[in-house]
Amino acid sequence: MLVATDDNGQHMTDLEIADKILGLLIGGHDTASAAITVIVKYLSELPHIYSLVLKEQMEIANSKKPGELLNWDDIQKMKYSWNVACESMRLAPPAQGAFREAIKDFVFSGFSVPKGWKLYWSTHSTHRNPECFPEPEKFDPTRFEGTGPVPYTFVPFGGGPRMCPGKEYARLEILVFMHNVIRRFNWEKLLADEKIIVDPMPIPAKGLPVRLIPHKA
Numbered sequence: 001m002l003v004a005t006d007d008n009g010q011h012m013t014d015l016e017i018a019d020k021i022l023g024l025l026i027g028g029h030d031t032a033s034a035a036i037t038v039i040v041k042y043l044s045e046l047p048h049i050y051s052l053v054l055k056e057q058m059e060i061a062n063s064k065k066p067g068e069l070l071n072w073d074d075i076q077k078m079k080y081s082w083n084v085a086c087e088s089m090r091l092a093p094p095a096q097g098a099f100r101e102a103i104k105d106f107v108f109s110g111f112s113v114p115k116g117w118k119l120y121w122s123t124h125s126t127h128r129n130p131e132c133f134p135e136p137e138k139f140d141p142t143r144f145e146g147t148g149p150v151p152y153t154f155v156p157f158g159g160g161p162r163m164c165p166g167k168e169y170a171r172l173e174i175l176v177f178m179h180n181v182i183r184r185f186n187w188e189k190l191l192a193d194e195k196i197i198v199d200p201m202p203i204p205a206k207g208l209p210v211r212l213i214p215h216k217a
């Protein structure tokens with residue numbers, strides 16, 4: 001960023017560099033941490049889903065030599081776990097939406113949107129639209145099996161040319177976390193009705209305290 005220039009050879013100002021660094025820290029850290037937190041929450045509330053994730057992850061763990069690290073092929077095998085992560089991000093998307101500018105006049109749902117207008121697309125309302133996701137309140141990872149949701153309906157990472165460039169890294173972070181926690185522990189929430197607050201990401205109001213229960217050897 002210190003050496004990058006625009007088309008006119010101008011460097012970024014200190015303020016612009018600080019803005020980019022903060023954007024990357026928040027965009028790269030808080031999003032994945034919010035996703036992991038809601039996955040932990042749903043897995044404690046849905047024991048049948050927990051069991052299926054555990055089964056998948058133990059098959060991978062048991063195929064490794066002692067101390068052998070996860071590799072790319074192992075990540076590709078975590079299909080059910082990723083479906084669970086996706087369903088968690090559908091119901092509690094870390095990013096609530098993003099802005100766009102209309103590049104031409106168009107009509108949407110009876111509203112005329114002129115070229116140049118700024119728009120905000122909402123992850124939350126898209127993910128809860130029953131036309132895109134039947135029974136939208138139901139936690140159902142099978143929605144992501146086969147070809148999965150139609151394009152631009154499941155948008156936790158946005159869509160199009162400005163889609164999140166950290167998506168694959170986030171997938172890796174989330175799956176490696178799920179693997180390492182679930183193969184060691186079950187867990188139970190300590191607060192039954194903990195509220196989720198969105199500020200700006202969905203986070204349990206009291207930090208989701210859980211009791212970890214190690215698996216028997």
Ligand code: HEM
Pocket residue numbers: 024027028029031032035093094095097098099155156157158159160161162163164165166167169170
């Ligand atoms: C679960 C984790 C994450 C979620 C849910 C998420 C979500 C999003 C969303 C919704 C956007 C806007 C996309 C659009 O406008 O179409 C975005 C943009 C962005 N994300 Fe992520 N993100 C995650 C992780 C990360 C990570 C790990 C990084 C970097 C290490 C990252 C870096 C960025 C950057 C730089 C942009 C701006 C892209 C642009 O404007 O061209 N994100 N992200």
